[in-house]
Amino acid sequence: MRIIDTNICDVKIIEPSVYGDERGFFMETYRASFMDVLTGGKPFVQDNHSKSSQGSLRGLHYQLQHTQGKLVRVIQGSVFDVVVDMRSSSSTFGQWVSAELSAENKKQLWVPEGFAHGFYVMSETAECVYKCTDYYAPEYDRSLLWNDATVAIDWPLVEGKLPLLSVKDAAGKLFNEAEKF
Incomplete structure (x- = not known):
């Protein structure tokens, strides 16, 4: 595995x-000794799997306590994956980065604790799987509004249509009003 800076x-x-031949391919997707460099040795304790239709936007989520580092990958389809730095003491506070994750490119994204995370489905459907360094704690779960003008994420909306959102995500907080680390 190779680590690419953002x-x-x-x-x-x-x-x-990725090692492939006429039968298909093989790849290693996780190795504790490799990930310990990024997680500081914190173990992954929960795996999640979601399937979403084109135009769905999930996020931008973070937990104020029981903060979660996430190792995200797509096993079917493609997504525009985004993270926003919510750490007020960080030099990149309020900034965002993105990556296209797809079953085809097989890339993964390491999302450290202290970041809001979300993704937008660009393909007909997409399945995301991700490992978390802490358990889901709904009482500490927060949503940053996907289209906040301060953060100004450049979402690649299919045909310019508004994304499909959950009630929770549609009611996300503006960055200036959101709780931060």
Whole structure:
């Protein structure tokens, strides 16, 4: 596996080595000793799997307590994956980075604790799987509004249509009003 830097030094793209032949392919998607460098040795304790239709936007989510680092990958389809730095003491506070994650490119995204995370489905459907360094804690779960003008994420909306949102995500907080770390 290879680590690729992003414009926010703590957020990394992980590109696996893929070995293929006429039968298909093989790749290693997780190795504790490799990920310990990014997680500081914090173990993953929960795996999540979602399937979403084209135009769905999930996020931007973060937890104020029981903060979660996430290792995200797509096993079917493609998404525009986004993270926003919610750490008020960070030099990249309020900035965002994105990566296209797809079943085809097999890239993964490391989202450290202290970041809001979300994704937009560009393909007909997409399945995301991700490992978390802490358990889901709904009482501490927060949503940052996907189209906040201060953060100004450049979402690649299919045909310019507004995304499909959950009630929770549609009611996300503006960055200036959102609770931060």
